[in-house]
Amino acid sequence: MRISFCCTDTKAQPWLEGLRAAFPGADVAVWSAGAAPADYAVVWAPPQQFIDEQLQLKGIFNIGAGVDALLKLRLPPGVPVVRLDDAGMSVQMAEYVCHAVIRHFREFDGYEADARQGKWSYRKPRLRTDFPVGVMGLGVLGERVGRALAQFDFPVIGWSRSAKAIEGVQCFSGQAGFNDFLAASRILVCLLPLTPDTDNIMCQGTLARLKPGGYVINVARGSHLVDEDLIALIDSGHLAGATLDVFRTEPLPAAHPFWTHPNITVTPHTSARTLREESIAQIAGKIAALQRGEAVAGVVDPARGY
Incomplete structure (x- = not known):
């Protein structure tokens, strides 16, 4: 052989x-x-x-x-x-996504910024029920992420091309369920495979459907996201920010605005090795x-x- x-x-x-x-x-x-x-x-x-x-x-x-x-x-x-x-990738992905969700929900990014200025700060606790997490893509990785998030008592919503049933996850499927899935989500996690149907799926038309103050976590492929639309929706106040691990060009070019945007966290394609x-x-x-x-x-x- x-x-x-x-x-x-x-x-x-x-x-x-x-x-x-x-x-x-x-x-x-x-x-x-x-x-x-x-x-x-x-x-x-x-x-x-x-x-x-x-x-x-x-x-x-x-x-x-x-x-x-x-x-x-x-x-x-x-x-x-x-x-x-x-x-071994699904547990890594669950770690990464849970960390990103909790960091945003608990406002640890704000505490970190205050600490750098020597500021002892207080933020009012927020309710998990106000932060439903939508997991887009319910394959092996997506299912593990959804189950992990449910352990922290977040409302978890899932969307996939075909119907799925996952304990602790409210599942939507197909084009008929897509807009309802987005409208029910405040934090959106992308774990879709990249296909012609999912290319540019996170654009102004879809991200604007998220609940106000929405947050985007992309750990799938950079081509799922229209970069300019994300920035525009953050700057308009409709989205609170994003954690991004994947990009259209990797390594991410030095001049890309993601590096310096105050509400975007960048990691070097390390969510699941x-x-x-x-x-x-x-x-x-x-x-x-x-x-x-x-x-x-x-x-x-x-x-x-x-």
């Missing part, structure tokens, strides 16, 4: 060692142009040339949860594209299952984009 590793901006050696340990008899190597065809590919944002040269693939394994970059390529028909189910050991174990298990002719979880539907 031959496994080809082609992951942009990823240190290859630890991945190669882990895959070789899982498959001692396999030929595991970093891809180079003209290399022998592989049986399986482990990838992150590979070039089209890699896909074009791999004419014998039985499976393509993406080392992240998002597959939007991969689906932009011309992929071989009939070859399953498999994403990570979780591999790929955990290498867990990911290797999951990929290896799925390769072994495919070798045995078994079905595996996480197979992407290219028509839906996730």
Whole structure:
């Protein structure tokens, strides 16, 4: 068995060692142009040339949860594209989102600003019932985030393309439920996959439907958000601010207004990082299952984009 590793901006050696340990008899190597065809590919944002040269693939394994970059390529028909189910990312995402929600709700950003000026300040406690959190996207990560937020007694609302039922989360679905979902939310968390239907989904028309004083948390993809619309709605007072972890251009350009806006918190795409050991174990298990002719979880539907 031959496994080809082609992951942009990823240190290859630890991945190669882990895959070789899982498959001692396999030929595991970093891809180079003209290399022998592989049986399986482990990838992150590979070039089209890699896909074009791999004419014998039985499976393509993406080392992240998002597959939007991969689906932009011309992929071989009939070859399953498999994403990570979780591999330690959902708990990280729940930590990040809960931190962002609580930091805004408890006004810790204001206390931090006061402390920098040596000011001992007081803010009137706010009611959780006034801060319903809408989670947009209820896949593995979204469901974990929704359940975590419910543990802090926030009203949690969820929206997904197809109907879901999650304990502690009031679920909306489809286009028919989208506007009602937005209108019921004061804090909006984006955890959607990036598809043609979700590109620019957070724009003036949607964000203006949030409850007054709304707050935006984007941990999905930068292209979900229209940057100028967010800033305009914050400056108008309709939105209170935002915490953003993903951006249209990464790293975020030095001149981008997000860096200096007083009501926007920026983090460097760190909400949920790929955990290498867990990911290797999951990929290896799925390769072994495919070798045995078994079905595996996480197979992407290219028509839906996730």
